[in-house]
Amino acid sequence: MTTMQSPADLRWYIVHTYTGQEDMVKRNLDLRRHSFGMMDRITRVEVPAEDEIIRNKGERTAQRRKLFPGYILVQMIMDDEAWFLVRNTTGVTGFISAEEEGGDRPRPVPLDDREVDDILDRVASGEPRAVIGMIQGDTVRISEGPFADMLGRVEEVDEHRGQVKVLISVFGRETPVELDFMQVEKV
Template sequence: MAQTLAGRDQWYVVHVLSGQENKVRENILKRVKAEEMGDVIYDVLVPTERVSEIKKGKKSETTRKFFPGYLIINMHLLDENNQLVGRTWYFIRDTPGVIGFAGTKDRPIPMRQSEVESMLAQMKEREEKVKPKISFEVGESVKV
């Protein structure tokens, strides 16, 4: 799926059941294919990062969501008159596990392009570089 930033095709934050982000993402992607919605829904992301932790003396890497309870979706939701495209709105709203859109009750607010670019860069950086699960700041007190 393409990561489009132009025109009416914008990124939106969708609130989903916490812990169900991947399941809801898969549901949306399956429904996009089954209901031929690929012309209006382009990409569905669960922003994650790789973290390392030591358990019982063994180092392991896991993936952690950095916006738990939210999906970021690139879609065509507003027409040229800035009105909601009902087909897309109801498609997302009727997906099991979706709570709603970020914004007002009846008007989702798209992410600013600068926010999208920052988030995508952050995702790429966090995917490439593993960070410790627990981090400390210089001068912070720790108990051993």
């Protein structure tokens, strides 16, 4: 028999899945928690992913990328029944766990709520992230703006701001220009 637990006992856990099976595991776990009447103990299942914009042969394409391939986040009250339901869902290989001193088995380790909030806020922002496949010293062609079609050398990459500093030759002098990732392409 399960003891009564409160919503304050809800914690986030990382569940390991087969890589590439995260969405299927989420669907299966959602179905199982509904059919077993455990929506109050397993409240959310998340597959954190974000959109990325990639430039391929001059064309921009958007694709969805999982932030943690092979893992999902589950908000739940950890008790034997909920653990068993999650652990025995098709595609789940286990929880991220740690051994407790004197314990008989490893226990799932809950995540800090702030960490999960940061992850979910990043995903919820909905802004696609530009992916740049270049590093300092690469030669690039500027594809947009007043310097379009000019060649330059990557001086600096700032992934957080989505910008790249490129040195171009203007009147025989190297001049730095800051551009968005989408304004340059690797030569």
